[in-house]
Amino acid sequence: MALLSLQNVSKSYKEGASTVQALKQATLEVEAGELVAIIGPSGSGKSTLLSIAGALLQMSEGTVEINGMNIVHLSAKQLASFRLKELGFILQTSNLVPYLNVLDQLLLVKKMGGKVTKDDKEFAKQLLTELGLSDKFKKMPNELSGGERQRVAIARAFMNNSKVILADEPTASLDSKRALEVVKLLAKEAKERNKAAIMVTHDERMLQFCDHVYRMEDGVLTQQS
Amino acid sequence: MFLALKELKYAKFRYVMMTTIIILIAWLVFILSGLGNGLATLSAATLKNIDAEYVVYEETAGATFAKSILSENLQDDLEKQKNVDKVAAFGASTIAVGKTKSKDADSKEDVALLGVEPDAFFMPEVIEGEKLSYDNKKGVVINDTLKEAGYKIGDILLVANSDMKLEVVGYVKGETYNHLPAIFTVLENWRDYQYAAPGSDNDTDKAVQAFFLKAPNLEDPSTIDKAVKDVETVTKKTAINGMPGYKEENGTIMMMLAFCIVISAFIIAVFFYVITMQKTQQFGVMKAIGASNGFIGKAIVAQVAILSVLGIVIGIVFTYLTAKILPEGMPFDLEPTLIITYAIVLLIIALLSSIVSVRQIVKIDPLTALGRVE
Structure with a gap:
């Protein structure tokens, strides 16, 4: 069964008198261990799709099931705790908390849910080591390079051990060498840890690491490979 | 956190x-x-320092000292009232004193002359010198801030606009009244100043302005008003609020x-x-x-x-x-x-x-x- 499943999801915004159809009957399924890319031009509806899949935005029609749970009827408060438990976000660079060191960035996720145990700490260190950050535990975000920061963000997304990982333009501000490195790591972690990962990107060079590629154009989602 | x-x-x-x-x-x-x-x-300060719960005024005085005249003879009546532990009479005047008969305002001090019985329960502690006593009717104990203005024990103070003389016998600390440093004297002496003009005491025998009551168990002060003629009893707080400008x-x-x-x-x-x-x-x-x-x-x-x-x-x-x-x-x-x-x-x-x-x-x-x- 797919860990993340969007069935006939539509989203329309009211913009003045007219209604804008941002997403038209999108259907998408991601299995465990897969990295799926969504590409498309600006304004095509990629971020709308990601926001809906990430339980940040309510759809107008359709159903979203994450790890077997339908999220359509959850309240804002329930959604927050749902995101904390079931979803890992990798956001654009600079979305780390500026006043926390690398290790604390990861532990923050655990703090949000309650207490930090010794095992959590070990897990965080293990994740960071896998991502090549073993000597950066105590560094602040502004002491890291763009690539390192994004690797911390990946580690943070895996920290709560959720089944679904959502990445929003994770390579947006990286040069191609670093970008490739980051996506490679993301694909590797998703596979090894059996997660369902979606990545929204502009960058066609990253597609070599993805199991499936979807293209979004004017709100219509089509599978490319 | x-x-x-x-x-x-x-x-x-x-x-x-x-x-x-x-x-x-x-x-x-x-x-x-x-x-x-x-x-x-x-x-x-002097009123606040006084360890009393109630103040007794003349009924028509509206709880202000300057408007109130009572006879000191009421003291016995007040003492007999239930729940009243101690009673002491009080009178206050504002005067100017100097060490010489100078007309220069700078050489004089405005002070509050407070008349009390030397053994009154609220008489503040004398920190230096002697206590008030009837043996020396002209004796005063003065607030220690007057030291800075050059007044010492043994000095003779001339009261302005009067032929009255006072002798400094001791100091008290932190006693002010109407923003003025307080000087304490025996009631008899105070009366000589306050009611110097004939008839100004409304022919009251041994006139005073008010009585302080030490009566921690007295719940309703109006019982005093009923038992003693022509008086009004208020809490000390009311009395302080009744000070001019307070x-x-x-x-x-x-x-x-x-x-x-x-x-x-x-x-x-x-x-x-x-x-x-x-x-x-x-x-x-x-x-x-x-x-x-x-x-x-x-x-x-x-x-x-x-x-x-x-x-x-x-x-x-x-x-x-x-x-x-x-x-x-x-x-x-x-x-x-x-x-x-x-x-x-x-x-x-x-x-x-x-x-x-x-x-x-x-x-x-x-x-x-x-x-x-x-």
């Missing part, structure tokens, strides 16, 4: 500035209340303090609000990851609490340091209970003001985390 402390440590400059604002506000509030309290004390003066000071506190509430609220607004994106990211409003709200309230407590404590230290360098004559009086009260008020205001910021967090849409430059 985790987020709050980490951020305070990281953005030191910003939060040092914020603490400085709170320090300044706390300092201002404490200095103002200290000066206000000092002024109020100056105006009625209520108005206190009203002004309280008004200033109230404004100061209301304005500081706004300042603190606005500063924290602005700081919170700057972090909208950051909070958006945290909410996207799954932070609840409570988690972020707690961090903000904790921050406000830490900064406020720190600011207020430093403000208190500054206040006492300031009080030390204030000139001697400046009335400044701040009791610990008052400090604690205002400190708690300020803390509560700061915490309440953080609610404005917390409300703002609830409104932040986690979607802002996905805000992109496309």
